[in-house]
Amino acid sequence: MEEKVIIAKLERIFREVFSNESLIITRGMSANDVEGWNSLNHMILVSEIEKAFAIRFKLKDLNKMHNVGDMIDIIVSKL
């Protein structure tokens, strides 16, 4: 799957989880840049990503997700 497609798919999930239809994601974006991206919503986000991409994260992967870019790289490595 191309990175463009992954970002588009990921953006839809972000918009739904954070209830923000105009949210545009970038690789450098982190929890500080998105309103409502806290420890509660993070786990819901992770769960939605797993469902949408049909992948399973490990707890270790979570520790490496410092921003959207890390998230994309981990998704790519699991596809």
Add this chain to the structure above:
Amino acid sequence: MGFNSLNFLLFFPLLAVVYYITPAKFRWLTLLVASYFFYINIKPVFALLVAGVTLSTFIFTRLIDNANTESGKRTYMVINILLILLPLFFFKYFTSINNGIFALLESHNIRWPLPEIKLLLPVGISFYTFMAIGYTVDVCNESIKSEKNIGILALFLSFFPLILSGPIERAKNMLPQFKTSLKLDFTIVKQGMKMMLWGYFMKLVVADRIGIYVDAVYGNISQHNGTSLIVASFLYSIQLYADFGGYSLIAIGTAKILGINVMQNFKRPFFSISMSEFWRRWHISLISWLTDYVYTPLSFSFRRFKIWGIVLAIMITFFLSGIWHGATLTFIVWGLIQGLFLSIEALTNKKRTLFESKYSLNRRIWFIVLSCSFTFLLFSASLVFSRAKDLSDALLIYSKIFSSMLQMPYRDGYTMLYSFIGFGILFLKEFMDEYYPDKFLLFENKNIIIRWLTYYFVIFLILYLGVFGQEKFIYFQF
């Protein structure tokens, strides 16, 4: 040797001088010797426990790093965590388990009374054990490499400013600092001294003065009416904050003077507009530790249950936080109440956020004042359980509060007046720092006269209004 003892006031300046004249390469060694000297002076045998936890953590983290398989790493991690938790469990829960068994024997009339052995909880054991667990998990998760120098690891776990009551620091932040060749920087030393000064003010002028009123009421609940209990309960929240917040500032300031940066432990918690915000500002080092090593793994395991998985993870985390504070029903209830508050906020999070942003509530003063007051009320109400002697006392307090609310409270003129002055000054400073961080600066004012007048004024307040002779900090018991 607590921070507010005369011994510490002699020990620390002397150490700072020795530390800075030691060649930079060996400064960590000076700190290690000083840290063990500090801890041995509390009770020599307790230092053996820190040494034991250090040795076990050193061996197992090295084994984790050298293990070839994931399961091998996990096994070593689990063994070390179980080993270092043993002394914590033994000392912390020994008395509670004994009392439980005695009560059971007595209820069946089969108790045979023999002289009792009383065990003192080694001060700081929860704090350095948590730091060692965090380090072990981080090595296992490959967030950091295991430390090859056992001396540096020993310093991390015994660093005297933090060993008694935290902040619960992370190896990732501390280990590199101990290995850096630090130069003497007077600006940093001054910053540390200001932190210590304000910490002493919070402890001696605010916490210990308010403590006189709280002790008088909570020490004799049956003789006091509901209004006195409400006043004492609100005051206890402020006492606890000034006590632990003050301790934390002294600890952070002490480390800063030595050129070591330690994480913030409190960030003006009484200006929180929700309980979840409150817990991001109160005892930050413990909550972030619990978030990383308990809540996140749990909520990750329960993620298929969506929001209910999160609620379950929150409840378990705060149940454990309650037990960590003490193996009594009152602390468990206190922990579960916090879990309940946060779970309700988690369940209503989306709707509340939408509602608040629709009407721009977060920018309206009345909403902020009401929300801060409500959060303070919820926290104070829950603290009744942690301050009361036992569950029946806590329930008695609540029944009195609801049955005799509108009566004259217990009056202790001077204590109330001095508490009011101390708290008023603390509140004013926190208010300015929260809403006008760059205006009306006192400690950081560019004008040297204003700066020095502020230092002298705070010293005068400590000497004139401070309560001396009370050497204990509330959090030493945990």
